[in-house]
Amino acid sequence: MAQFLEHAFDPEEFRREGHKLVDLLGDYLQRCRNAKPMQVLPPSEPDELVDFWTNDLKSKEFNLQDFYNTLIDQSNHIHHPRYMGHQVVPPAPVSALTEMLEALLNNGMAIYEMGPAATAIERVVIRWLARHVGLTENADGLLTSGGSAGNLTCLLAARQTMCGYNIWEEGTQADNSLAFLVSEEAHYSVSRAAHIMGWGDKGVVKVPVNSRMQLDTLKLKDTLEKARADGLNVIALVGNACSTSTGTYDPINEMADFAEANGLWFHVDGAHGGAAVMTEKYNHLTKGIERADSLVIDFHKMMLTPALTTAVLFKNGQHSFETFAQKAEYLLRNNTIKPWYDGAGRSLECTKKMLGVKVYTMIRLYGDQLFSDYITTTYDLGQTLAGMILGEKGFELAVKPDGNIVCFRYRPESYMGDINQLTTSIRKNLLDDASFYVVQTTVRNEVYLRVSLMNPFTTHDDLETLITLIKSITHKIHAMTQ
Numbered sequence: 001m002a003q004f005l006e007h008a009f010d011p012e013e014f015r016r017e018g019h020k021l022v023d024l025l026g027d028y029l030q031r032c033r034n035a036k037p038m039q040v041l042p043p044s045e046p047d048e049l050v051d052f053w054t055n056d057l058k059s060k061e062f063n064l065q066d067f068y069n070t071l072i073d074q075s076n077h078i079h080h081p082r083y084m085g086h087q088v089v090p091p092a093p094v095s096a097l098t099e100m101l102e103a104l105l106n107n108g109m110a111i112y113e114m115g116p117a118a119t120a121i122e123r124v125v126i127r128w129l130a131r132h133v134g135l136t137e138n139a140d141g142l143l144t145s146g147g148s149a150g151n152l153t154c155l156l157a158a159r160q161t162m163c164g165y166n167i168w169e170e171g172t173q174a175d176n177s178l179a180f181l182v183s184e185e186a187h188y189s190v191s192r193a194a195h196i197m198g199w200g201d202k203g204v205v206k207v208p209v210n211s212r213m214q215l216d217t218l219k220l221k222d223t224l225e226k227a228r229a230d231g232l233n234v235i236a237l238v239g240n241a242c243s244t245s246t247g248t249y250d251p252i253n254e255m256a257d258f259a260e261a262n263g264l265w266f267h268v269d270g271a272h273g274g275a276a277v278m279t280e281k282y283n284h285l286t287k288g289i290e291r292a293d294s295l296v297i298d299f300h301k302m303m304l305t306p307a308l309t310t311a312v313l314f315k316n317g318q319h320s321f322e323t324f325a326q327k328a329e330y331l332l333r334n335n336t337i338k339p340w341y342d343g344a345g346r347s348l349e350c351t352k353k354m355l356g357v358k359v360y361t362m363i364r365l366y367g368d369q370l371f372s373d374y375i376t377t378t379y380d381l382g383q384t385l386a387g388m389i390l391g392e393k394g395f396e397l398a399v400k401p402d403g404n405i406v407c408f409r410y411r412p413e414s415y416m417g418d419i420n421q422l423t424t425s426i427r428k429n430l431l432d433d434a435s436f437y438v439v440q441t442t443v444r445n446e447v448y449l450r451v452s453l454m455n456p457f458t459t460h461d462d463l464e465t466l467i468t469l470i471k472s473i474t475h476k477i478h479a480m481t482q
C-alpha cells in the first residue's frame, strides 16, 4: 500500500487529531459563550487573505491544529453573542458532531441503497416538520441544500403542474408566457428561479408592498388583471414568511384566499421565518402557511442546523414528483411511478448530504421545545431591540419588526447631511471596530443598519452597548465632517 494512503487513512491519527479538534472547538465555544471581547468579523481584505494562503501553501511546515486555529481566527464568529449579521444560525454544537459522522459515512442518498438510514430519517424529519406546519398525511417533501435550491424545486413543480401541458417534455412555448406574482421584497432566489426557467423579467410580476414592506393584498386583483391583460399566463403567487430585508411577514392567509379564488399555485418562501410554526408565541405570523401548495423552511436559518439544510414541503405529496418529470430511468426498470426513496428523482441534487440526520439528533436529544425556545428567544430579542430604538432620541426603525430582523438608523438632531451616507459610514466604522457584526440594507431607497439577532445568548447589555457604540461612532464622524 502506498505510504501516503496508509497515512491518510490511519485510524489512530484520526482519533488523536479528532480529540484535539473537539477540545479546540470546545474552548472556542466557551470563549463565545462567555462573550469574551472578540473581533466578531476580523477585518480582512480578500486579496490579502489569498496571498496569506498562497504563501502558506508554499511553506514546508504544516501543523494541523495550527491550521485549524488560524482558520478559526480568520472566520466570522457566528457563535459570538455580538454576531448580528446575516441570517445564519449558530448551530447547536451537537449537530456539528453529527455532521462529522455524516462526513465519514458519506452516504450519498441519490438512491436508497446509497444511504438507507439517512433516507428513512429524512422522511421521518419531513413528516415531523409537516405536522408542525399543520399539513395533513397527504403532504410530502424532501430536504435539499439551501433555500435557493428549495424555491427552485417548488417553482419547477408549480410550473409542471399549472402550465397546462407537459412542459418538461415539450419545452417552453412562445405563445405561453408564464409568470408568478410576488412582492417586491422577495429574496432574489425567487426571481432567479423564474429566470432559470426561462421566463425572463416579465415572468416576475411584482406586487407593491404596504408601509410595513408586506405584500399589499389590496393590490393583488389589479396586478393580476393587468398581467393577464398583458398576455401573461400567471400560474402562481409567492409569499414571504418572512422577507429577507426587513423580516416582515406577508399576510399569508389572505394570500392563500386570493390564490384559491384565482386558481393560482401558492408558494411560501419560509426560508427564514417559516420556522415560527414551532412556537406558540409567534406562530400567528405564519397563519395560513398550511394552505400553501409548496413551501420551504431553512433549518440552517432558524432551526439550529449547520448550513445547508432546507425542507421542501408540498401540501399534495404527489406534486413533489412533478419538479423533475424525467421518466426514462424508471421506465427502464418497468416502474411507472418514481419511488419516494430514490431521492435523486425529486431533488436537484444527485449525490446529497445526509441532511436529515443532524435535525433528527437534535429532536431526539433535546425535543421539539429546543426549536421553539430558540425562535422565541431570538424573536423576543428583536422586539427588545425595537423597543430600545424607539426609546432613543435620533434613532428610528425602518419598520416595526415581526421577529429577529431589525432595521434602523441614527440621525443626531444636529446632523444636516445625507443620512444614507452617514448610515453607510456608520456601518463601515462598525466593521472596522469589529466588536459587533451588523449589516445594512435598503428600505424604500433609504439605507438602514440591519441586524438579525441569531444568537440566543445576546443580552440586553449587548444591545445597549451596540446603541452606545453607534452613537459614539456617529459623533466622531459628525465631528470630522464639521
Ligand SMILES: Cc1ncc(COP(=O)(O)O)c(C=O)c1O
Pocket (backbone or CB within 6 Å): 087, 145, 146, 147, 148, 149, 187, 189, 242, 243, 244, 269, 270, 271, 272, 298, 308, 310
Ligand atoms: C427569504 C429567503 N429565501 C431564500 C433565501 C436563500 O436561502 P439559501 O441562502 O439557503 O440559499 C434566503 C437567504 O437569506 C432568504 O432570506
